[in-house]
Amino acid sequence: MHDETRSVSKVPVSLAGYDSLTVPIHRASTIRYPDAASFAARFERDADGYVYGLYGTPTHRYLEKKITELEEGARTVLAPSGQAAVACTMLALAKSGERILIPDTVYGPVRDFATHELPALGIEAVFYDPLDLKELDGLINSSTRLVWAESPGSVTLEMQDVPAIVEMAHAHGVLVGCDNTWASPLNFRPLRHGADVVVEALSKHLSGHSDLILGSVTARDDSLGLKLKAAFGRLGIGTSPDDCALVARGIETLAVRLKRSSASGLEIAAWLARHPCVETVSHPALPEDPGHEIWQRDFSGACGVFTFTLKQRYADQAFSALDTLELISIGASWGGTKSLMAPTSVKALRSVRPWTGPDYLFRLSVGVEHPDDLRRDFERFFAALTLNAATAA
Structure with a gap:
């Protein structure tokens, strides 16, 4: 074998007896397949299988599983920022002609996205008083697909009654999503209170060291989680395994x-x-x-x-x-x-x-x-x- 070939050839290394206390960082764009038949059938692998680097490595799977455990949910999908997690969740759950209800105290960039991007796609974004449940109930109509909550609200920190919002929305067959970044899953679990999806800006508490940008969305049931995962994949949403490892380390403290x-x-x-x-x-x-x-x-x-x-x-x-x-x-x-x-x-x-x-x-x-x-x-x-x-x- 020539040196040029030897230099790029992968050599087998046994992992027997090795179990690191830390999360290994797996970097990859390409996933190597054992044979042509396996490659041809790659999209038949289950949702947690490995197809291409964009869709995750073992490092991603570790963080997804850890966050799912903390949120007490069924499945977590990662995003390159908390803002991306919110925006892509809204895009995944609503289509043209449908309505999303958003609290007036929502995170500023989400307001900007809802004001400019959602209407361009035919999705109606309606803002509501976060403390007025009667007003919210009146805004839910047959086209409403999602009620968004953020408790406490961005900057002004108004507390929303998430259980009451969930009860109201579910009575109309409407999903509820919640930005839980202020509390983190250690201090509040929206899914336990009936919310369908919960978003965390992992850049904040969970990573904890002001050195990365990342986000997550966790679904209460797996069918919704799989829908989110598929939509994020179609949108080309990928994250760095290095950042995932840093968040996993941050969660420990x-x-x-x-x-x-x-x-x-x-x-x-x-x-x-x-x-x-x-x-x-x-x-x-x-x-x-x-x-x-x-x-x-x-x-x-x-x-x-x-x-x-x-x-x-x-x-x-x-x-x-x-x-x-x-x-x-x-x-x-x-x-x-x-x-x-x-x-x-x-x-x-x-x-x-x-x-x-x-x-x-x-x-x-x-x-x-x-x-x-x-x-x-x-x-x-x-x-x-x-x-x-x-x-x-």
């Missing part, structure tokens, strides 16, 4: 990280609620929060993500004061080990009920730092805020 960030987040939220510069704090786990009763009833825990607003006299000084933060970074996303702040405009993200509060909310994702250090960072911010407001007066 998920409970520890959530416990830490949740406790610190609640401590910081309560402290901010008492601060003279702060107008409001939105955190479902706070007893005074409007959604606390639903959170206490349905959720087993919280996370370190919440929002707050400033009193009006400080609002115009906020952006320059944010630059004094040293420990808390300014940036999008959340759910990692490092604390993040994201000033977010809300008015443009509402269409059902006009937003009457301050336009800018400050979303804080508390990481695993010590809360005392985070408080010191906030004191720098508030000192600059107070000074700037006094100078401007």
